[in-house]
Amino acid sequence: MSDVIAEQRTRTNWAGNVTYRASGLARPTSVDEVQRLVATTPRLTALGSRHSFNEIADTDALQVSLADLPPVLDIDTERRVVRVAAGMVHSQVAAGLEARGWALANLASLPHISTAGAVATGTHGSGIRNPSLAQAVVGLEAVRADGSVARVDASSPDGALDAHRVALGALGVVTAVELAIVPTFRVATTVHLDLPWDAVESSFDRIMSDAYSVSMFTSFDDRGARQVWVKHRVDEPEPSVDLVALGARPATGPVHPGENDPAGVTEQGGVPGPWSERLPHFRSSFTPSTGAEIQSEYLLPAASAVAALRELRPLEELFAPLLIAAEVRTVAADTAWLAPSSGRQSVGVHFTFRRDAAAVAAAIERIEDALAPFDARPHWGKVSAASAERLHAVYPRLSDFAALARDLDPTGRFRNPFLARILT
Template sequence: MVTERNWAGNYGYRAPRIAHPASMAELQDLVAGAGKVSALGSRHSFNDIADTPGTLVVLDMLDVGISVDTQNMTVTVSGGTRYGTLAAELQRRGFALHNLASLPHISVAGAVATATHGSGDGNGNLATAVVALELVTADGTVVTARRGDADFAGMVVGLGALGIVSRLTLDIEPSFDVAQTVFEGLGWEQILESFDALTPSAYSLSLFTDWSGPTAGQAWLKNRTDQAVLPGGLPEFFSGAPATEARHPLPGVSGSNCTQQLGVPGPWSDRLAHFRMEFTPSKGEELQSEYLIPREHAVEALRTMRSLSGMVTPLLLIGEIRTIAADQLWLSPNYGRDGIGLHFTWRQDEPAVKAILPLLEAELAPFSARPHWGKLFHGTEASLAPLYPRFSDFTALAGRLDPAGKFRNAFLDRTVFGR
């Protein structure tokens, strides 16, 4: 048994072996010869999604460098590259990604595999930037797929079920600056009355709340200076006031671990995430869940969440509301629908969190809530399959690429394959 645990420490991988292949040939031999195998990214998921009863494969030794193609405006990286490393290098060379998650510490392949997202009405999740990928499949064969190829849209958000992604090519754009401003004390009444006016107020907007009381906690507005929607220096925003010092999403925690705020413009790579690469993101001692809801149900879902405050708030460190644009990636929780993300950073009390999740999911079911694949949720294949129009196409694709189920694990059996 390996001794590795996930980032939050709530899950200990049960795999008996862990391998760090240093070349493609080594990776291919390893996969071809393995009985069961799974890719492990930077271990930031909160569940057993990356585990295997065989060999865990970590790509930290398989460095293919970071190569920018200025003609096609793309960058190619190893699956194990972390967003923080990639963002710093792109910025140094004058380029940008369209968005980042709340933290830069996660691996590109691991984030893409679970449709990890940031925020912004016009921003697809991080997987939508994938132009091409290279995959080592069950028999050790290297398969490549590009946007537009048959099955490509099924391969990107792959949940580790299709093979080991060795290389990814992502869209890039010219570097841009972002100014981040935090407002505090936004009124729930104003938010619910004008939600459709609120979220386009920034390139990326996050609302942090514990769902209790008449005001939501904080709004983090990240505006591109080349397309600022909201003029800086606003005295008031949805009846909230601008913070006068750096804030952390968690009440009472110092803002010094967070990216620069107070409207000071700076590179996208230092502003689009909430947390800085050099520090522990969020709290560390926590659990997380998240549900993606279609935009047309947003206000009703927010009202429902407020009504559930008595159940949810005591277990919460903080909640976050973000927006994500629709995509066409088969198992993306944003497939076919613009939406909002209702995120929960829970206290690290797993039995209590696991007890609340079925109740929460029952309340959010009328909104066709799809859970974040990398966080804690209760649903299984029976409840998830009807939520995804291309679900059976995905299982068929997995059957073709991995007929013996080498990459399947308990998580995939429970949530995707239904056994």
């Protein structure tokens, strides 16, 4: 079995705002090793690509990385399914699929995140027809608390697949996922700048549904939506909303969502390219910095989006020194119990803040107060002030999930402080 590494150096998440308290890090190189490790370790927590901004992957026990498991990318063309090793990142999966003429229907904005970690936290891309990445899961394999491997798919009883799609690491260590795939497709991204607020409000639904994937970026200042990214599938009808007529202007070159150096963003300017190189906002060849930032996100019913943005605009002065960018995206309804878009067409409002923990905490309190009337659900991998009671109120199946976690893991082998707080 691979050694458990009791590292002396300080270990943090991707952004550096969480310092892990784990006693050590295990890097098994086979599923057999994962099984033995789980069976012989009193408590452990799976660690993905460290892109969560809260303590969901933190523990005072052992962390387990699956990054050293052998890469697996097996395509079943008849079922239109790909089986991938859980530790692989989306850029690896996307490149392998594209090379063989296949695609995932959607990707997150950053392609460097682990496949299993993105699924487990309800991470999503954008598009009124595109649910979260977890909805693409048609099967998975998880090492249970006793070290056995369980397969879960659509034939499993009692809605088990929907319970496992977004599982927060509470039901076992996922070692492989099966994802629905589609034939490859091409996408072209165009960007417009400074869409006025009155146009955002009057034409929001038309704009957000005008292409395969649409994102608005704002600072909640008088520029309105300072960037509108329209990602058009070239095999579908051209977008019909004239953003210039609504008051925006075309970008004359590549732009970065945070108004930084655009070298790392995927190609814009309406140049068609593979889905794998257009659906993410950032290039897979670009290594993200360990950026000094903190992220938060809330998903709310799509019908409430304009009203919610109107409630957030008075916070402009609070945001001015702190907010790098806010992104507004659509997400189709999921069936996963704990997906932030479960059961409803949704709009996500995502905040990227400068890494000032105290100031961000104060801002999040104000944001959550503003969004409370809209039944907003916090993203599981982002920073939130929501209490366990609030989470149970906005996630109707959370109590059912907590009961399932107790049944499958009665001794709390996969429990960490984050899960102990919410699985009441």
